[in-house]
Amino acid sequence: MAAFQYEQGNVKVKITPAAEEGRANVFDRDILIYVLSQLMAAKNDGQEIGRRVQISAHDLLKATNRHTTGQAYATLRRALTRLQFTQIETNIHDHGIGEWRSISFITDARIVKEDSTGRLLSVELEMGDWLVKAIENKNVLTLHKAYFQLRKPLERRLYELARKHCGKQDVWRIGLDKLQLKTGSTSTPKEFKRLVKTICKADEDQSHMPDYRFRLIHDVLEIVPKDEFLDIYGDQPSSNLADTVRLSGNAYEKAREAAPTWDVYFLEQEWRMWMSEAPRHADGAFVGFCRKWYERKGNAP
Template identity: 90%
Template sequence: MHPVKKGAITHTTGQAYATLRRSLTRLQFTQIETNIHDHGIGEWRSISFITDARIVKEDSTGRLLSVELEMGDWLVKAIENKNVLTLHRAYFQLRKPLERRLYELARKHCGKQDVWRIGLDKLQLKTGSISTSKEFKRLVKAICKADEDQSHMPDYRFRLLHDILEITPKPEFLDVYGDQSTTSLSEIVRLSAAAYESAREAAPSWDVYFLEQEWRMWMSEAPRNADAAFVGFCRKWYERKGNAS
């Protein structure tokens, strides 16, 4: 666990204290849930942003002295390895959940590439939509049409080509991010298809994409041989934890 450095609190109204407590409670109980299936085995995992929150006050005056937060290893490693994606401010103004999800997928999968395409069937799985295929296509088509007319989707353009969604970065997005000299480990370290097959043999019953995520958060620098390093990580993981349960 990694504690956050304490800091003095200068604004000390009763309403501010109550708002802070509610915010910390919401943050601590915010969960990231994963539901991974592989080879007939399912694994559910729930992760918190922070594991502990502490407020220190003076007994005599009730004045708030400091706040201390404790973050889990996964979040600290993700930040250190630059595996955290930034979001455009306009993302928070998108009114439809599907619009926000499409933007999230664009940031993750398209990034700074010239173009990223995905079939609607696979896209529906990634969004978690429970609509019919016909209704899902209508919803995506409406978003693409609105973006074409009003350009309200931030950073990316969305076009529906039959049953394929095409996503391309907007020029202003590339102006900001295209020439950055810093590159995350996720962009530097690439794995071959053979590495995933070897990983499945090294850690049977474990989802290799879940293990890849754990591996990327664990490493602090790019390995010389990414495939061998990943397979070795999976093998040690299986030796420590055995079959997924």
């Protein structure tokens, strides 16, 4: 399996798979999510947390919607191997200083089982320090338990993007071309649109996607929080500017004029990530950002 590379602006990410088991996948990530949730709960209870974590194998398998049959050991071992040996390389630029870093999800893994029955007893992992730091800084989003019931990798990725970018906003929109980049999909644009449309149609019919409603309008995916999600999280104060700054519909039209050929929803996300404080006039600040973006970069590639 070849390495996967992603570029956005001057940020580059390269993911190199494990030699035998391949690259860590979206279902392997369930293990990380479960372990991080346990660490987050411990921190919220005032306990000290560290990189080394021991958890019940049975609880892990049940929580991540995995079988607890005799094949569980081999399946779990392969998943841990992928998580440990998948290597992530990235570059970070800040105030004229560039940094290259190579990291792993976990650095050590241990499974304990009974020899006579093959029953799994416990799993012990040593997490990457960057993951533990994310918890210590409370830079971890909560996920609905129904996330583990989503069987399509693209469904999971769309939900993750919704939690990160939509949050408690009234609506979040993104063009399909930028969405495909964020998901890492290698499908053709036509096939990718078909896949997204299928998920949106199923969500419209069955409402199976947790926390958010997903609708495809032409070549733009629109994501809206469900009422039950806002009932739980809507009244909580937010420190995320993306949850507090609102744009009018007119702002998007002016942004298109200011930065022709660019996806205004992509520019909106760039603007929100660039902000350090809420602007007094959001519409004007956003349009000004788009105008300067176009002056620097010209037409979209």
